[in-house]
Amino acid sequence: MVRNPQSLDQIDFWDLDMFADGDPHAAWTMLRRRAPVWYHDRPGGEPFYAVTRFDDCRHVHANPVLFSSERHGIVLRDAGAMALAEAGADNPLERNKPMIHTDPPRHQPLRRVISHNFTPRAVGRLEEQIRGYARSCLDDVADKRDVDFVTEVAHRIPSAIAFALMGVPAKDWDRLAELEHITVSGTDPEFTHGDSVADAQAAAGMELFGYFAELVGQRRTDPGDDLISQLLAGDVQGQPLPWEQVVAEAGLLLAGGLDTTRAAASAGAMLPMIEHPDQWRILQDEPSLLSSAVDEFVRWASPITSEARTVTGETELGGVVLRDGDRVVVWSPSANRDEDHFDEPFRFDVRREGNRHLGFAYGEHYCLGVHLARLTLRVEFEEILSRFVSIEMTGPPSRVRSNFVGGLKHLPVRMNPR
Numbered sequence: 001m002v003r004n005p006q007s008l009d010q011i012d013f014w015d016l017d018m019f020a021d022g023d024p025h026a027a028w029t030m031l032r033r034r035a036p037v038w039y040h041d042r043p044g045g046e047p048f049y050a051v052t053r054f055d056d057c058r059h060v061h062a063n064p065v066l067f068s069s070e071r072h073g074i075v076l077r078d079a080g081a082m083a084l085a086e087a088g089a090d091n092p093l094e095r096n097k098p099m100i101h102t103d104p105p106r107h108q109p110l111r112r113v114i115s116h117n118f119t120p121r122a123v124g125r126l127e128e129q130i131r132g133y134a135r136s137c138l139d140d141v142a143d144k145r146d147v148d149f150v151t152e153v154a155h156r157i158p159s160a161i162a163f164a165l166m167g168v169p170a171k172d173w174d175r176l177a178e179l180e181h182i183t184v185s186g187t188d189p190e191f192t193h194g195d196s197v198a199d200a201q202a203a204a205g206m207e208l209f210g211y212f213a214e215l216v217g218q219r220r221t222d223p224g225d226d227l228i229s230q231l232l233a234g235d236v237q238g239q240p241l242p243w244e245q246v247v248a249e250a251g252l253l254l255a256g257g258l259d260t261t262r263a264a265a266s267a268g269a270m271l272p273m274i275e276h277p278d279q280w281r282i283l284q285d286e287p288s289l290l291s292s293a294v295d296e297f298v299r300w301a302s303p304i305t306s307e308a309r310t311v312t313g314e315t316e317l318g319g320v321v322l323r324d325g326d327r328v329v330v331w332s333p334s335a336n337r338d339e340d341h342f343d344e345p346f347r348f349d350v351r352r353e354g355n356r357h358l359g360f361a362y363g364e365h366y367c368l369g370v371h372l373a374r375l376t377l378r379v380e381f382e383e384i385l386s387r388f389v390s391i392e393m394t395g396p397p398s399r400v401r402s403n404f405v406g407g408l409k410h411l412p413v414r415m416n417p418r
């Protein structure tokens, strides 16, 4: 196992220890320079073309018909997933594909059912609610001082808002978050408690499906102003969404909103600010910079590590001919450190301007929750910077063992109140 690859033949993106303990940027930097669209064929899973330069990654996102999300989905399939697919295993959450796994022309009408809830204006109305969650979370932290920043802060604030928007009762938040970690990051044994990834993910998928099916049933008879009720009230070309489609979109909102924002706050903000205290001081002196600094948090962490697509016709990318059925993988953390696109991309800079990164993707599937994520991160760090004079690391951080959604799972810190 090579955790810090030095040559192309040492690169293996199925080696998840590289993502947990090694340096995947060593692999991506080498690929950007030497083989920006590179055929990766290793025993751990499906073969694919690794796309590592900013312009090529954006080109894939900008052509959603040629690079399909619907055919075989956006998640890289390891050997276990390939075996299940070949055996025709049923994932109930995928019986009706959520919008992220659909292509034009199906995709936009589905997205429009709830997209008005995610405009800057609609999201802006949530600011006081988010601030309330942040304050109550930080009250607990200020009392304890020694905390795990990931589980006790970075996870709690965005998950509270996502669950509240979906109308999930607070008593169920912890269990649903556990299930979400298994479905999104099941390759990390900490989340599956030693069970096989495939078994744990199948069981978590069934439980989530059952949970949301029941919640959808309740909202049907007793609608509220939550997103699930809106999905039920919405239609696509005059037809109401089948209840299984509503369940699938609920699963997507859960998967989309939790670990991503958590990764941006921890791996993209708190850890680099501890490592570069001058950046912490800049924001303390000038908190108004946070409105743009949140994009540096997202660029730095690039929470969604890989986005897979299937080619639907012959084309060329980065000088390489791709054919119908080929899988390509956009590595956003690589695009977001591309020297041809960013000045000093390996410098964490909260003052960075014109920060047009691909952390929220681009084009057709551009993150629906982008304004919510930015607002949550801004409010969270406004509250942190105003209440705590300094933050020290009290133990080593640990990274998620995954090539799909990255970030930290633990960051032990002492938070010193003013």
Ligand code: HEM
Residues within 6 Å of the ligand: 069, 074, 099, 100, 101, 111, 162, 252, 253, 256, 257, 258, 260, 261, 264, 298, 302, 303, 304, 307, 308, 358, 359, 360, 361, 362, 364, 365, 366, 367, 368, 369, 370, 372, 373
């Ligand atoms: C820092 C936090 C976040 C990051 C980095 C992020 C990143 C992304 C990315 C890269 C995609 C596109 C994936 C692809 O092209 O295959 C995406 C899509 C999506 N995100 Fe986010 N996301 C974040 C927060 C959120 C939040 C808070 C929500 C909602 C609660 C959300 C909901 C969605 C949805 C529904 C989609 C699918 C959009 C579509 O297919 O049209 N995301 N996100």
